């Protein structure tokens with residue numbers, strides 16, 4: 001296993017970029033989409049199936065794994081890669097966002113956050129130092145700073161105070177992370193929808209120095225228009241030569257708009273979560289396979305898709321197994337959705353490389369208007 005973590009840009013088209021992040025566990029082609037493997041599994045998928053969709057990296061959640069089975073147990077068993085049988089790169093988030101959205105009886109102080117587990121009510125504390133320790137125990141390749149993500153809408157003072165706390169926590173995260181060749185630490189920009197606060201956050205993070213930079217604080221209910229308005233300036237406030245990671249995004253059209261605005265990495269539960277509920281994402285838009293109109297339809301979900309669900313099964317079959325509550329339903333639609341997302345990322349990488357991103361974007365939207373799905 002090599003010891004480096006390097007990002008190489010291979011082409012740009014407008015503000016869109018494509019490149020490769022080299023890590024000791026393999027290369028990550030950017031723009032990259034990371035499937036979410038919350039509790040050491042991408043739900044309804046075998047790891048080899050996740051790899052078959054084209055995913056170079058997946059995301060693990062510190063909050064869930066620290067509660068169950070605990071980071072110490074995973075470390076005793078050799079780390080998250082061996083534990084979940086995924087030998088490619090893993091990015092773990094820092095736990096702060098999940099604590100604020102899932103845990104009970106939370107108390108936030110300068111030190112960190114104390115909370116009770118949503119699983120069994122046990123008491124826990126997360127600090128920048130504890131988050132770095134957990135992510136080290138898990139063995140993740142890309143570690144995220146411990147930060148606070150304020151819910152929007154929020155007034156400017158609240159956003160400013162929260163961003164400044166996150167910057168102090170970023171410095172503590174960096175100090176606790178130490179020097180770990182082959183492992184990366186990403187800072188997370190905050191500042192809500194305030195351009196000057198985002199600039200101040202970016203400058204604070206660059207002063208501390210990170211291997212990559214996330215645009216945090218978005219996809220928290222602000223809506224696509226406000227998110228894109230923020231992405232019209234925020235990515236370019238961050239270093240041009242490091243990966244830019246937009247957290248928690250998103251629907252396919254969110255992803256295309258984010259890549260257009262200079263984002264290199266994204267993660268979202270949407271393709272896997274919606275796959276389990278019967279929502280399929282296709283080039284021509286969304287298909288709810290549980291809708292009665294599919295009951296006798298012999299066509300595949302998407303004629304243009306090469307995934308196992310589209311190659312070997314009809315809409316009628318997918319409709320049936322969802323209506324019957326069969327486990328294969330979630331497996332097939334999750335596989336299709338993750339395959340579609342990775343296919344979308346690959347088509348964007350190719351379009352950027354050939355300087356045709358604008359044409360790609362026009363075609364992407366035109367196909368969705370075509371209807372008849």
Ligand SMILES: CNc1nc2cc3nc[nH]c(=O)c3cc2[nH]1
Nearest residue numbers: 097149216217218219220247248
């Ligand atoms: C689903 N939307 C979403 N997931 C997020 C995760 C995050 N983690 C750390 N910091 C963030 O600001 C942050 C924002 C996020 N938005």
Ligand SMILES: [Zn+2]
Nearest residue numbers: 305307310336
């Ligand atoms: Zn498919």
